Amino acid sequence: MTTNGASAIEALKEYNTQTHSVMLREDKILTDKKGNMRKKVKVAKLPIPYQQYINEIALVFLYGRPVKWSQLSDGTDAVFDKFQDVLKRTRFDSKIRECKRIAGCETESAMLFRVFKDDKTGEPDVQIRVLAKSKGDDIYTRFDQYENLISVAWGYRVKEKDNKVVEHFDIFTPESIYRCTHGSLGWDVQEEQNLIGKIPVILFQQEKEWHGVEALIEREEHIASRTADTNDYFADPVAVFDADAIKNLPEKDAVGKSLYVKSGQKTTEAMHYVTWDSAPESKKDEIEWLQNQILTNSFTPHITLDTLKSLSTLSAKALRTVMMLADIKAAKRKEKHDELLDRTASLVLAIIGNVLDVSLHAQCETASIGHEFQEPFGEDVSDDLKDIAQALDAGILSTETAVEMNPLVKDVTREMERLKAEQEERQQQQLSIFGDAAGAGAQSFTDGNEDEDDEEDDADGDGDEKKDDKKKTKSDK
Structure with missing residues (x-):
């Protein structure tokens, strides 16, 4: 039997940002003229x-x-x-x-x-x-x-x-x-x-x-970390003083800092600032290239x-x-x-x-x-439903097959049972509605015949009575 445990441990080291190789960068040690350590400066460690x-x-x-x-x-x-x-x-x-x-x-x-x-x-x-x-x-x-x-x-x-x-x-x-x-x-x-x-x-x-992109990731991490160190050194403006003109220098953390210069010495001549205008473009281009290659590959x-x-x-x-x-x-x-x-x-x-x-x-x-497998962002089912409906109307697709192809249906069997029950319910409603209409139509047809018979009777008898009424009315006048 074989195991993949060693490969799993190495992969976990790359997956965990705390065990990236950039985290092994050693802090910078500053020494005096005699070689004695003055202090230790931390370097940037930026795992991505x-x-x-x-x-x-x-x-x-x-x-x-x-x-x-x-x-x-x-x-x-x-x-x-x-x-x-x-x-x-x-x-x-x-x-x-x-x-x-x-x-x-x-x-x-x-x-x-x-x-x-x-x-x-x-x-x-x-x-x-x-x-x-x-x-x-x-x-x-x-x-x-x-x-x-x-x-x-x-x-x-x-x-x-x-x-x-x-x-x-x-x-x-x-x-x-x-x-x-x-x-x-x-x-x-x-x-x-x-x-x-x-x-x-x-x-x-x-x-x-x-x-396949392990080396590219490691390269970008080291460039980003060294760039951060460079920014710490040069991003802030650096003051340049004339030692002969300046009498005293304020402490770094002093409040309300001031400089005293010799009489007759202009301030602009005694001190000025050196600033870092922009980072090298080649480094910026390399970082962009690395990001593109890492994601593409x-x-x-x-x-x-x-x-x-x-x-x-x-x-x-x-x-x-x-x-x-x-x-x-x-x-x-x-x-x-x-x-x-x-x-x-x-x-x-x-x-x-x-x-x-x-x-x-x-x-x-x-x-x-x-x-x-389902699409991660969902499927655009409108076109599929339109095609299914057209095929069903054209008679080239059965109802059961249409239900099976319907992307909105989760349980085909249960959906077919629901469709069958709804169809039977509609048939019962139509039967009850059209059955009452047929009875009402027969009744109205009968009433119409009776009215016609009455009109025929009136035509035989009432017509003469009306004529006699008219004669009587004329004679009375």
């Missing part, structure tokens, strides 16, 4: 935390938003619900971000899935622990010639009741787990069955996020307050173009993290089917779960 900035930007563009999981198999809804519940209870999103951050600064980290029996409920449960050199863990791995992981070992130390530190070493294989304890007479090894059936460790290995965009103001009005697609360097780096990391997430899904399914809920074992064997 480029490593932390580069690592955080890389983390945001890969896991800035949680991974989106999807169910790719049919008839496994119960397993998928349990899968999402396990990820939520174990705080998987925060744990994987922690692992990626540590791997970016230490070159190695791991997620250990521990299954145990809950003391309160008596039911099996699972939790995630992040392993790293900075947390006091030793990670050992063993691969075959085809780069298949054969076993993983975790070395750690435990303080017992009598403040005695005991060294432990757990070895995980698909079939067994070996619990090793270092005692006074050697190693005590206890073998137990691995109920999960898989190695319960997700291993993160990569180079440092600032790999580490595929890190230069984000400042000024750039944030200009980016606030850009769309997600425009932001992706501006942050192209970080997007390229994230795409490179996804080549490896795609495999890690696939193995995570397989491991969680094995934990569910073999430990947490054995009744779902058959579904776990047939279940298929996919994943998708």
